[in-house]
Amino acid sequence: MKYKFQCLKCQNTFDPNPLLITCNETSCCNEVFEIVYTTNSNNSVLEPLIPLLDSVNLINMGQGNTPIIKLNSLSKEFDLNIYAKLEYMNPTGSFKDRGSSMMISALREFGIKEIVEDSSGNAGASISAYSAFSKLKSHIFVPENAPKNKVAQIELYGSKIYKIPGPRDNATESAIKFSKQNSLPYSSHNLSPYFIEGTKSFGYEVINFFKNEQPNHIIFPVGNGSLLIGSYKAYKEANQNINIPKHHAIQSANLSPIVFEYEKLKWNPEDWTPTIANGIAILNPPRVKQSALVVSNTKGSAISVTDEEIIDWQIQLAQKEGIFAEITASATFAAIKKMQKNNIIKNKESVLIPITGFGLKDPPKNFN
Structure with missing residues (x-):
């Protein structure tokens, strides 16, 4: 294409x-x-456009086509129709495999053999896995306080790991500096347009599952917004006569630049405090404006929730629906009650929530 x-x-x-x-x-x-x-292209809703010279070059480790299930207990509790898309069932345990497969496939078409990336964990693990599968050498820069399980996963795939102290963005700066010093491509999942093209598959799967009765709302935990943006691109690209769900962005109250951008408030990166939701803890997301625009274009909302609410909902989700979600993914459920209170979500409406990562990647500290 x-x-x-x-x-x-x-x-x-x-x-x-x-x-x-x-x-x-x-x-x-x-x-x-x-x-x-x-x-x-007279594009079919069944077939997303992909940026490869030949579609057979798309690396397939089994990513995508994750289940969508109805959460009966929570649906009854909130008087809604709540569905979950189990993104943790991707090969490395998170939705990032959608983007990594496309990005690594494109890099391989260009003859790239060695890459540099930075990640708080999930993207690093995903890119490491797809690099190993494709015989690429990868250098992954991670925050020093990244979850140990995620770092171990990256290391197991054979990537060279660099632990960087300080806030998440320090790892980004170090990765960029390293890539320039060594003349290697900086293959950032936050910057790469190929990564976004990979996450579009999420939106296509939702479109095809719900057909003529699309959900009223899709609620995303967002750090850089790649899944949010990819989903919206899928709906726009599919060019079908269907309603586009309202896309909502949820962040931690400790660090919420996309919420600030959506609310047209000035974000000061120095005003952040550490959050348990490290997967969405991005001080300066490069796609902040694009993410806020998706929310606006779909008449969605951007909301912050406290770490205490996030922790509580990780437990509730496990005990009420049997889903062990990564702490970051639990942020979305913490927002539902607020959204109902503010009349953003109305009773009986349908809501889809991606469970973006598996709980064992960053297990709760207060359980043995």
């Missing part, structure tokens, strides 16, 4: 290049890219 990189700010287009991370068209741009397709 023929495609271009398009800057989200100046709208200029560029030939695809895995070494091109942000737009350098003007001195003040430095914005991230998205992929736009230049080939006319």
Whole structure:
């Protein structure tokens, strides 16, 4: 499929290049890219457009096609129709496998043999696995306080790990510096437009599952917003006569730049405090404006919840529905009651929530 990189700010287009991370068209741009397709297509809802020279080059480790189940107990409790999409059933235990498969496939088409990435855990594990499968050498920079289980998973796949002290963004800065010093492509899941194209498959699966009765709402835990953005792109790309669900973004109250952007408030990165939801703890998400725009375009909302609420809902979800969700994924359930109280979600409406990662990746500290 023929495609271009398009800057989200100046709208200029560029030939695809895995070494091109942000737009350098003007001195003040430095914005991230998205992929736009230049080939006319009567696209079917069953077949997402993919940015590869040949679709057979898409690496398949079994990612995608995760189950959607109804949460009967919580549906009754909230007087809603609540569904969960079990993204933790992807090969490495999180939704990140959708993006990694596409990104690594594209890099391999370009002949890339060695990459640099930074991650708080899930993306690093995913990219490490797909790199191992594809015989790529990977350097993964992680925060020093990243969950031990996630770091162990990355290491097991054979990646070289670099533990960086300080906030999450320090790992990003160190990875970029390393990539430049060693002339290696910085293959960031937060920046790569290929990663977003991979997460579109989530949206297509939702579209095909619900058909003419799409959910009223999809609630996402968001750090950089890749699943939120990918889902919205799928609905727009599918070009079907269906209603696009309201897309909602949930963050920790300790660190919520996307909520601030949506509310048109000034975010000060120095005002953050540590959060238990490390998977969505991004100080300066490069796709913050794009994420907020998706929320606005779908008439959704951006809401923050406390760490105490998140912890409580990890327990409730396990004990009421038998789902051991990663702590980050539990943030979405903590938001439902607030959304009902503010009349964002109305009784009897349908709600879909992705369980973005498995609980054993970062198990609760207060259980033995």
